[in-house]
């Protein structure tokens with residue numbers, strides 16, 4: 001059971017300017033939500049708040065009616081930050097080693113054989129089993145991102161938070177990453193909240209859209225968003241922030 005309820009989230013990096021204002025919406029357990037909006041709209045900031053990395057100035061996030069702290073202690077949240085793959089690629093580690101880092105929360109409870117089994121299984125799930133002995137830095141952007149998803153899954157999360165998982169990845173590889181996330185959502189029932197600039201693919205695989213431009217411009221079904229987006233696009237830019 002992992003639903004996420006945002007109640008009037010407000011946040012500013014300084015006291016004079018709020019980057020998020022009264023954001024409220026509820027993500028049901030097992031839903032796949034994409035957060036879209038212009039650059040500087042506050043999407044990454046909101047994801048960090050849901051991940052419990054920064055605290056809102058006002059409002060609260062409830063995960064299954066509990067605090068984020070309680071959810072984090074249970075190890076049910078996995079957060080994949082922006083440019084994570086590119087940053088990790090600098091390490092001289094193999095794919096297998098990177099995915100095993102995702103087991104950190106289960107350390108002590110697993111035998112080496114058990115850990116290996118999970119790593120193999122996660123790589124298989126993201127279609128990257130043949131890469132396991134390769135150095136992470138040698139892989140393409142799309143392959144690296146698959147490995148990052150496998151690493152996040154290794155901790156057995158119920159809530160997966162991804163910030164621009166396809167930035168810097170070519171169109172075809174991006175589409176395959178979205179497809180993979182859609183499959184993980186439908187087969188494993190993991191709740192996914194993903195920030196994306198790719199409205200076309202994002203709304204194709206995520207059932208719901210949260211459109212953020214410092215305020216919440218839209219929250220609802222992707223289909224409804226797609227059908228209204230072409231005519232409503234200008235509203236993003238005139239709803240308070242022009243970044």
Ligand code: ADP
Nearest residue numbers: 013019037038039040041042043044045046195
């Ligand atoms: P988005 O993800 O929609 O592009 P962000 O959440 O990254 O937007 O940023 C929202 C606003 O907050 C931007 O104006 C950005 O410059 C500012 N901002 C982001 N991170 C910080 C930070 N660590 N310190 C100060 N301002 C920040």
